[in-house]
Amino acid sequence: MEGEIFMKNVLTALTTGLVMMASTVCYATIPGTDIAVSGVAPGSSVTDARAKLGDPVTSHGDKLVFPNNIIVECAEYNYDLIEEIGTRSAGNVTSAGLQVGMPEASIMAAYGAPDKVDRDPDDTEYTYYSSGQDKKMEIEVVDGKIVKIKCKIRD
Numbered sequence: 001m002e003g004e005i006f007m008k009n010v011l012t013a014l015t016t017g018l019v020m021m022a023s024t025v026c027y028a029t030i031p032g033t034d035i036a037v038s039g040v041a042p043g044s045s046v047t048d049a050r051a052k053l054g055d056p057v058t059s060h061g062d063k064l065v066f067p068n069n070i071i072v073e074c075a076e077y078n079y080d081l082i083e084e085i086g087t088r089s090a091g092n093v094t095s096a097g098l099q100v101g102m103p104e105a106s107i108m109a110a111y112g113a114p115d116k117v118d119r120d121p122d123d124t125e126y127t128y129y130s131s132g133q134d135k136k137m138e139i140e141v142v143d144g145k146i147v148k149i150k151c152k153i154r155d
Contacts, residue, residue: 030111032130034095035137035151037085038070042135042153045080046072068092073152086150094137094149104141123147129154 035041040049046064049072050056056064056072062079064072069089075081090101096110107126108114116127126139133154140148 029131030128030137032132032135035128035130035135036095037087037149037151038068038092040070040072040082040085042082042084042151044082046074046082047080049082049085084150084152086148086152088148092149094151098139098146098149100146100149102146104144104146107139107141107146 032043033041039052049064049066053066053068053070056066058065062074062076064074066072068087068091070085070087070092072082073084075083088100090099093099094110098106098110104124111128114126115129118125118127122142124141126141128137128139130136136152136154138148138150138152139146140150
């Protein structure tokens, strides 16, 4: 009887350990430099964004709107530091070639299984974290199509 209890405890401990290991391995591994829109990543500078995207069309406080509706949010403490970049317009691509208007299936084809999925009645949001866990990319889908891509420094 004691031997059976001991074996059950050992098997339970092994199973728990394997589940914990598997859960850490399942996350997508995206280099932080690949969490970007049109070649601009969170953590880069507004100077870099201007070189790649041109001059902003408008600005509203810490938000800059670049051509083709790319929206950049700067850090309040350092106006040259990009905290977030996003788009709701086609033509602005991620490092894996995703853009607004593409089918939902293209997300996992490009990046693999997401780290997190939030499903609401109106939309689904796929979240991927960088391999360093310091950045994240959120991809919003409505009616089976990508409608928004946002990359940001992880909060």
